[in-house]
Amino acid sequence: MPTILTPPEIRRPRRPDRDRVGEGDNGSGRRPPTDKRTGGNGDGDNWGDSPQGRHGPRERLSRARIGLFFALGGDMMFFVALISVFFVAKSSGHFDAYSRYINDWLPTSIPSILWLNTAVLLVSSVTAEAARRSMFREQDLMDEWIGLGRPISRRAALWLSTTLLLGSLFLAGQWVAWDQLAAQHVFFDSNASSHFFYLLTVTHAVHLFLGIAALVAALVMLARCRQLAKRQVAVDATVWYWHVMGILWVFLFILLEFCQ
Amino acid sequence: MPSTQAIPAALRFWHLPVDAAKHGHALDAQLLLNLWIALALVALAHVLLFGTLASRRRTHRPVHKFTLEYLPLAAFAALFIFLSVRAHSLWAMQRYVGAAPDALQVEVTGMQFAWYFRYPGADETFGRTQPQLVSPAEGNPVGIDPNDTHGKDDIVRSQLVLPAGREVDLTLRAIDVIHGFSVPEMRLKQNAVPGQTQHLHFTPQTPGDYAILCTQVCGLGHYRMQALLRVLPAAQFDAWLHQQEQQAAQQPGDPQ
Amino acid sequence: MSAPSQNLGAPSSRGFIALKWARIGKVARAIVSTHHRNIGFGYLTISTIAVILGTLLSWAMRVHLSWPDWQLPLHGPILPEEYLALVTMHGTLMLFFVLTVAPQSGFGNLILPAQLGARRMAFPRLNAIAMWTTAGALVVLLVAFFVPQGAPISGWTAYPPLSASALAGPGEGLGQDLWLFSLALFCIGGTISAVNLLTTIVKLRCDGMTWPRVPLTVWGWLTAALLSVMAFSVLLAALLLLFCDRHLGSSFFLPRGDFINSVLLPHRGSGSPLLWLHLFWFFGHPEVYIAILPGMGLTSMVIGNFAHRRVFAYRLMIVTTLLIGFLGILVWGHHMFVAGMNPFAGTAFAAASMAIAIPATAKVLSWIATAWRSRPSLTTPMLFALGFVSLFIAGGLTGPILAQPILDEYLHNTFFVVAHFHLIMAMAGIFGLYCATYYWFPLLAHGRILSERLGKWHFWLTLILAYTTFLPMYLGGLAGEPRHYSRLTGLNAPAQALLGSTQMIQLHITGAGIALGLAQLLFFINLILTLRSPRRAGPNPWFATTMEWAPHTFDEPTEPSKDLPALATFRGPCHYSEDGASFLPQWEPPPQQPASEGE
Numbered sequence A: 001m002p003t004i005l006t007p008p009e010i011r012r013p014r015r016p017d018r019d020r021v022g023e024g025d026n027g028s029g030r031r032p033p034t035d036k037r038t039g040g041n042g043d044g045d046n047w048g049d050s051p052q053g054r055h056g057p058r059e060r061l062s063r064a065r066i067g068l069f070f071a072l073g074g075d076m077m078f079f080v081a082l083i084s085v086f087f088v089a090k091s092s093g094h095f096d097a098y099s100r101y102i103n104d105w106l107p108t109s110i111p112s113i114l115w116l117n118t119a120v121l122l123v124s125s126v127t128a129e130a131a132r133r134s135m136f137r138e139q140d141l142m143d144e145w146i147g148l149g150r151p152i153s154r155r156a157a158l159w160l161s162t163t164l165l166l167g168s169l170f171l172a173g174q175w176v177a178w179d180q181l182a183a184q185h186v187f188f189d190s191n192a193s194s195h196f197f198y199l200l201t202v203t204h205a206v207h208l209f210l211g212i213a214a215l216v217a218a219l220v221m222l223a224r225c226r227q228l229a230k231r232q233v234a235v236d237a238t239v240w241y242w243h244v245m246g247i248l249w250v251f252l253f254i255l256l257e258f259c260q
Numbered sequence B: 001m002p003s004t005q006a007i008p009a010a011l012r013f014w015h016l017p018v019d020a021a022k023h024g025h026a027l028d029a030q031l032l033l034n035l036w037i038a039l040a041l042v043a044l045a046h047v048l049l050f051g052t053l054a055s056r057r058r059t060h061r062p063v064h065k066f067t068l069e070y071l072p073l074a075a076f077a078a079l080f081i082f083l084s085v086r087a088h089s090l091w092a093m094q095r096y097v098g099a100a101p102d103a104l105q106v107e108v109t110g111m112q113f114a115w116y117f118r119y120p121g122a123d124e125t126f127g128r129t130q131p132q133l134v135s136p137a138e139g140n141p142v143g144i145d146p147n148d149t150h151g152k153d154d155i156v157r158s159q160l161v162l163p164a165g166r167e168v169d170l171t172l173r174a175i176d177v178i179h180g181f182s183v184p185e186m187r188l189k190q191n192a193v194p195g196q197t198q199h200l201h202f203t204p205q206t207p208g209d210y211a212i213l214c215t216q217v218c219g220l221g222h223y224r225m226q227a228l229l230r231v232l233p234a235a236q237f238d239a240w241l242h243q244q245e246q247q248a249a250q251q252p253g254d255p256q
Numbered sequence C: 001m002s003a004p005s006q007n008l009g010a011p012s013s014r015g016f017i018a019l020k021w022a023r024i025g026k027v028a029r030a031i032v033s034t035h036h037r038n039i040g041f042g043y044l045t046i047s048t049i050a051v052i053l054g055t056l057l058s059w060a061m062r063v064h065l066s067w068p069d070w071q072l073p074l075h076g077p078i079l080p081e082e083y084l085a086l087v088t089m090h091g092t093l094m095l096f097f098v099l100t101v102a103p104q105s106g107f108g109n110l111i112l113p114a115q116l117g118a119r120r121m122a123f124p125r126l127n128a129i130a131m132w133t134t135a136g137a138l139v140v141l142l143v144a145f146f147v148p149q150g151a152p153i154s155g156w157t158a159y160p161p162l163s164a165s166a167l168a169g170p171g172e173g174l175g176q177d178l179w180l181f182s183l184a185l186f187c188i189g190g191t192i193s194a195v196n197l198l199t200t201i202v203k204l205r206c207d208g209m210t211w212p213r214v215p216l217t218v219w220g221w222l223t224a225a226l227l228s229v230m231a232f233s234v235l236l237a238a239l240l241l242l243f244c245d246r247h248l249g250s251s252f253f254l255p256r257g258d259f260i261n262s263v264l265l266p267h268r269g270s271g272s273p274l275l276w277l278h279l280f281w282f283f284g285h286p287e288v289y290i291a292i293l294p295g296m297g298l299t300s301m302v303i304g305n306f307a308h309r310r311v312f313a314y315r316l317m318i319v320t321t322l323l324i325g326f327l328g329i330l331v332w333g334h335h336m337f338v339a340g341m342n343p344f345a346g347t348a349f350a351a352a353s354m355a356i357a358i359p360a361t362a363k364v365l366s367w368i369a370t371a372w373r374s375r376p377s378l379t380t381p382m383l384f385a386l387g388f389v390s391l392f393i394a395g396g397l398t399g400p401i402l403a404q405p406i407l408d409e410y411l412h413n414t415f416f417v418v419a420h421f422h423l424i425m426a427m428a429g430i431f432g433l434y435c436a437t438y439y440w441f442p443l444l445a446h447g448r449i450l451s452e453r454l455g456k457w458h459f460w461l462t463l464i465l466a467y468t469t470f471l472p473m474y475l476g477g478l479a480g481e482p483r484h485y486s487r488l489t490g491l492n493a494p495a496q497a498l499l500g501s502t503q504m505i506q507l508h509i510t511g512a513g514i515a516l517g518l519a520q521l522l523f524f525i526n527l528i529l530t531l532r533s534p535r536r537a538g539p540n541p542w543f544a545t546t547m548e549w550a551p552h553t554f555d556e557p558t559e560p561s562k563d564l565p566a567l568a569t570f571r572g573p574c575h576y577s578e579d580g581a582s583f584l585p586q587w588e589p590p591p592q593q594p595a596s597e598g599e
């Protein structure tokens, strides 16, 4: 059989006797515990009725996803911090010499090309998802397993390169937006809101840059790596990262477009 | 004229300085209560710890969780709540309400590395200030704007003189970096943050000279950023203020 | 702290050369290795360097405080700004590079996988990257000493505007930039290593290692890692903003019309320094719990181990660990009661801080109850664990005092605070580290045990000197002595009258502090002697029950290989018979006739 038929989120293995084993259990005489609260990882693998072993690819896949989850959790805290500063700065003012309260927040007019960029990024997310799905198509899995070339890699590589293209397009678009602002003499240090426009867009662009690096890496793996499971993990993780960055951008865009 | 006030034994035991402010006694009471409780608990805990070291007998796992864990825990929770409530009432008394309208207005300005104190003068209003005008060298340390008439009679001094027994409303400002305005004998502390004004009100009671320290690291001169608080009996204070206003009439606010 | 390759007898000259090459090769392999043990040792090396430097700095600080005109050899008198630089670097080194690196990343890498019955960590390569990032951060930080104007003077909390403008003082130029850069690197490294730890805990627990059976040490590491992931990202954001303020002309933390050193900072938006305080302390308070949570977990397990009892109220211990972590996120404002924060907010943060005292108390009670009347075997690790409890109480009980805004108004930024955090963080944390070192040494040094005799001397000396050093700081603080004062002489008359009394205290602290540092030499002597001696203890010398002591957990080829027997867990930790004579380790398959004991 091929290594992975379906990613775990589509078909969950049965999880027998959840709550049998607890603190009080000192394992005396009983059948070794097969408590499944330990989240898909090893326990019970050797005697339980879960289909694959600990080093099984499904395990590796979910490990990568968990790691990504925590990493992105931290990353989101980073943006939460920036955004909360955004709202504070927006609402804060100062007292002038005549002790009048001045709120000198003048919104930066967002270049309309950002709408286009956003659309591009959303499309790229779709193509990325297509790539991810294609990594798990049983049809092709079978073909490859039987030895009919590597249809999976071919199809996924296609979708991934499209994503790569669209992603680079997005970055180019952002560049154009910065150019347009610069043409209007709106720079990072122009005023409070321009700080944030550049801060948020640039930090996000950096993240997308990493995403693009990941895409390239995934493409290389698709071409080089023999182990199917490794390729699946690489594509899967990259694509989830890409999705999150897309969603994050939508939030940032709404923030910059409507909440200034 | 140093303050000649006997320090109560309890304060001396804990190395606390005299307290010369109206709210000081209540604060000290709370502080001492806390300190004694903490001391007692540390002692008790160490009796128990050394007990475990000493006792060479092993008892069976004693009474169950409730008496050993949850009961004491509840007691501690009650203790912490009791202390918080007491502390909160004092905090609210000092901070939730502003100063009385008839309180003496003084503006405190911190800058690397000195304190300046401004009295509003006869017209009872502070003149406008502009940061770019700040210049101790030219005798305008807080940057009073010359073309604001209110500023003409303002009195700026490098030491804080206050009347005993009258409430004072301090307005804290900082020119450059954050400074910490602190008068240990008045049990007062409040940071002066550039870009915003803090209000702090209290009532000095015992006449005497007290130290004003900077308690927020603000640069290489942090340790020598001190000033003098002189609390005078009401009558003397009025005389002093009157005299200062005379001077101010000649040459507007330069410190001395 | 590298695995020793002595005790090969006296090799022939050729053999010697061979040995030499072998050793060099070994070092080289250790450097590129992605095995968690090598990485763990790497982290410990980092923090040992940091702790030694930090200690030397603290000596310089102490001597200067007592004899302000003392000439530092090869340097001359210590100027006020240099004193502040010392304090800043001391705090940064000790808090970040010692107490964050060693317990969490160091022992986390060395022991955590074994305690889970895992043979590897989730992301070995990332793990190595994180370690080298941290090492880089240390180097960058130390460079700050050697740039013009020297290291930053704004304290480890780096409040702007002092930290936001090179005008504000010496060390606020390149020095502060390097500090920022170093901490940014540290944040990235810390986050990566935390992600690796978390994934390992969630995914790589061996068969039967269910959540309720996970040792409290791991719960400590887990909570600390969760806090790291949250807090370091926020600090990174704050550092980025501060950097923008310094170099890109923004003003997130700079108010309008800030007039530093008779220069009016260019007109900008209206930022607020308080914003930095909020961001920093949102990180800062979790940070101090990151420093202590692993120690708490280890203390619990070690006390249970040597009291031969199940840790009292085990479940509650898990809950309180998580609760401390959770509440730790909500209390940051207690560092800002008098910093210009809204007094109502002050009350709210006070309440949260008081709340966090309750789980902490629960832990103390459980520690004491576990050891109480158990006739514990008083080995050095046990002593250090009990010392941890003692110091945690002595330092922790002043926490709730500081958490009362009205009292903090008097105590804020005095030596009372310095005493508080040196007892509960510095000393308790260091005791946690020593406990770990003495306890796990057989696993780390091929079965060698550190000398108990030297160890006991080391313990009692360190404990007594720790108290004689830091308890008097409470009194100094109560007398009103502020932090960050480079000297107490030459003040105006009332200040002299006020702080004069603390001079003697300071002198005493200096003496004790230096002695305390010197006492640590016993540890290093012990280390060297033991590493040289060929004597080996048997497996599991402490009769421990947790997985890391299972036979053949550690004597494996450093490259993880599949054919090793898969580990399995059959019960929770610390299963001792009621009389403490016999015990059932976690890895022991169930006996045929049910020997029912436990909770």
Ligand code: HEA
Binding pocket: C044, C047, C048, C051, C052, C055, C058, C059, C061, C062, C087, C088, C090, C091, C092, C094, C095, C098, C099, C102, C154, C155, C156, C157, C418, C422, C425, C426, C427, C429, C430, C433, C434, C437, C469, C482, C483, C484, C485, C513, C514, C516, C517, C520
């Ligand atoms: C881990 C934290 C830690 C540790 C261990 C120490 C240790 C010491 N500290 Fe420090 N200190 C801080 C954290 C720490 N400090 C912080 C955060 C500040 C605030 C900085 C700021 O305000 O910006 C501070 C500030 C500070 C001040 C205040 C300065 C001021 O505000 O004016 C003083 C003054 O005396 C001081 C003194 C000392 C002394 C004498 C020691 C002595 O105890 C030193 C003796 C050393 C040891 C006992 C440790 C030996 C341990 C090992 C060798 C472990 C090795 C083992 C392994 C790695 C496995 N420290």
Ligand code: HEA
Binding pocket: B041, B042, B044, B045, B076, C157, C288, C289, C291, C292, C334, C335, C353, C354, C356, C357, C358, C360, C361, C364, C365, C368, C392, C393, C396, C397, C398, C399, C400, C402, C403, C404, C408, C411, C412, C413, C417, C420, C421, C424, C425, C426
């Ligand atoms: C490991 C680090 C650590 C830990 C665990 C703590 C624990 C606590 N800290 Fe501390 N704290 C610091 C490190 C730490 N702190 C540092 C580094 C600073 C200074 C930062 C700076 O300004 O540079 C600081 C400063 C600090 C302040 C600000 C002081 C000021 O600047 O004005 C406050 C205020 O609320 C505070 C509160 C607390 C509280 C309520 C706890 C609680 O968690 C304490 C809980 C513990 C207990 C309550 C003890 C339990 C024991 C008992 C109850 C005894 C039981 C008795 C028997 C069984 C008989 N801390």
Ligand code: CUA
Binding pocket: B110, B111, B112, B113, B178, B179, B180, B214, B215, B216, B217, B218, B219, B221, B222, B223, B225
């Ligand atoms: Cu001003 Cu310190």
Ligand SMILES: [Cu+2]
Binding pocket: C284, C285, C288, C331, C332, C334, C335
């Ligand atoms: Cu705190």
